[in-house]
Amino acid sequence: MGSKENNQGLVRNANFQGPRLGGSKFVKEIGHNHRAALSNITNFKREASGNVAAGDKKLSNLGHRPITRRFSAQMIQQCPKESEDVTVTTLVPNASGVREYDQGTKKPSSSTVNPNGFVDCEIIDVEDSEDEDSDAVPMYVKHTEAMLDEIDRMEEDEESEDPIMDIDTSCMKDVLSVVKYIDDIYAHYRKTENQSCVSPSYMAQQPDINEKMRAILIDWLIEVHYKFELMDETLFLTINLIDRFLERQVVVRKKLQLVGVTAMLLACKYEEVSVPIVEDFVLISDKAYTREDVLGMEKSMVNKLQFNFSVPTPYVFMRRFLKAAQSDRKLELLSFFLIELCLVEYEMLKFPPSLLAAAAIYTAQCSLSKFKQWSKTCEWYTNYSEDELQECSRMMVTFHQKAETGRLTGVHRKYSTWKFGYAAKAEPAEFLLNP
Template identity: 50%
Template sequence: MASRRQWGAGAGAVDVPAQERKGGKAATDHLLRAFFAVFFVLEGLSWRRRRRRDGEGVFLLRYVACLLCLQAAKIARRPKTTTVVAQQPPRIRRALADVSNLVNGRAALPVVNRQKAAAAAADKCRKPIKQRNENNKAAKPEVIVISSDSEKHKKNPAQRAASRRAPIQTLTSILTKCSRASDGVISPKKELIYDIDASDSHNELAVVDYVEDIYRFYRNTENTYRPLCTYMVSQTEINERMRAILTDWLIEVHYRLMLMPETLYLTVYIIDQYLSLENVPRKELQLVGVSAMLIACKYEETWAPLVKDFLVISDNSFSRQQVLSTEKSILNKLQWNLTVPTMYMFILRYLKAALGDEELEHMTFFYAELALVQYSMLFFAPSVIAAAAVYAARCTLGLSPLWSDLLEYHTGLAEPQLLECARRLVSLHAAAPESRQKVVYKKYASPKLGAVSLHSPAKKLLPPPSPVAA
């Protein structure tokens, strides 16, 4: 079929019939297929030799390159398709009708309706404003009338009370009131001038921001962990004298092993708490004391003594297995609760508030260790004994004042509340030289500890001498 030439209106292009274009395309496809068929046949015949000569990597690369060439030839022969977008007449934007750039937008409103639409839109905008104005009229603002002083006196008490502004209760004020009400020992006090924690403000371990809360917590919870002051009634084979002998011996062991003070006070607490819960035979009392000190050393000391050290000190009165078995029994009875407020914790705080010297410190600890030996001192709480020890030490050394406002603030105890316990401590001091348990007296008679036990007891706190019969 002969080809026809069609001339465009102004382009001058020749339109080749579709059947001729298809024939040329098919011939080109046949030629390419024949070329690649011959190429792959030749490659297949010599692939062993090429693989042996060039290696597998080069051969595979050549093979992949041939495949890519074949794919590129196919892509090049694909007809290019163009999308012709029908031209539309340009849109003319009309004011107040359609200001969008959408292709299929709504038609512009007639000019006749523009004024009505604008008026309707204005009415819609005015209605909420009118409603708001009506609401504002309903809630009239309160008018503050400034009156003279004479008119103020004419008001009745109800009007004056209503005019006053009620105090605002904030969460902080409520929590502060609850905190003060929960602590029975805190009452409205004078503002203290001296801050005993100012020197430790840069010491993070001193926790200056929380130290008051910590000691308030200790005072509130010390009665929860106190051993019974009447547990000797339930003991069948031991008595107060045996406990005093054991405690006196443990103080000597503690001093010889150069242990920390916290260890001694925790040891005595563990013994009393265990005896409050368990009936102990007489022959096992020393074993309980050694096991209690071993537990306290493990809790407080950096380097705790070994079990064999306690066996040697106790003259091998029991075996290693007995010590470990008793240690386990004590911990189970105490439910592994060893974090308790002891007397030593309160003494440290109260000595800081006393603003005393080293002699006052030694005298206070002398009275505290005298209290450890005596079973009758379990009647008092650890915080009370600690405060009474500071008070008795100040009385013995003749310091003035005997009890300051600073001490009363930090202990929560007034001077009359300490007299009974302080009198007992001074009585123990007076009887110490003639007592059978002299370890504490001899310990604090050494110059290393200021020889404070050699001071005369405070006569103010001693009972009056009994009249001598004629």
């Protein structure tokens, strides 16, 4: 017996008003209205020799598609020499009611009448998929294409979920935000930041001091800055003045601390509203220097620096970039903790202030979120891609790892207090060290 799809079993006459089964094959009666049921109707099959074996031999299907009338016609067209004779095998009842195999030939487009007077049947395919052309796209393929289109749309939506935001919209009415000029201001900072940088190898010109002494001085000044409760801008300008002066002037070892306190005094005069007096710096240095020493060094520094104190430090970029990152208090404190660790390290002088600020925020974001995070908005306002921050960020992670156990722990102690949100207790983003 063939498959249930092609061998429907019982076929009723035209007068039978029964339910139609969807998706089935039906036979259409051409002749008499009263015809005995056929128990089996097989598919057409074309043999190369034009003959098939009689009896109960099963006819095999060609391919996976049932050989319907339409499909048979296409096969005949492809083989015109064999199109005249097509073998048809049907079951017909004889006079005694016994079903017999009737085997004969017929034209593909005509109906035949068997010797018993019954009109042979014609197979009609009522399924829509069989009425379509054989080259039509299957429904499951259409569903797959629709699913792939939906995936593409979802990916586009995900990309559009991270748009570049205008971070100044909420500050339009704030006069101090100078929204109208903010882009020009930071364009000027970018243009002049290289002029405020120093050579990363300037210490080679100092015969009596080295980078380790510089690190000790800056670590101590961070504690002094914290004790005097000065503004953040003051600390960053102090470090900038020290490096720029040491690049231009040879300093002996015993005068290095004097350079530090004098630089902080000058930074306070430039940034602070309430400036500590000279005697405060004399006391904080344990009276190692006199008032005259501080004032003399002040005169020497301003002349060497040509009174140029208006330089972009990492702080001005930090404020802008934190706004682009939509930071909260936790991210802000951790970012400043990381960048202050960099102030101590001489090797970080090779990075411009804007890169240091961007890398500190990026590293802090990764440390808090435990995965790499750098939005398109951050990239737009910092002008640094995530790849450009990797080298500096990895160095920050190593400083973070040894901040508590290293020789200089002033920054770690500062950010381990309640005032600074215990930012130093955050876990380093060690996964950034992996290539």
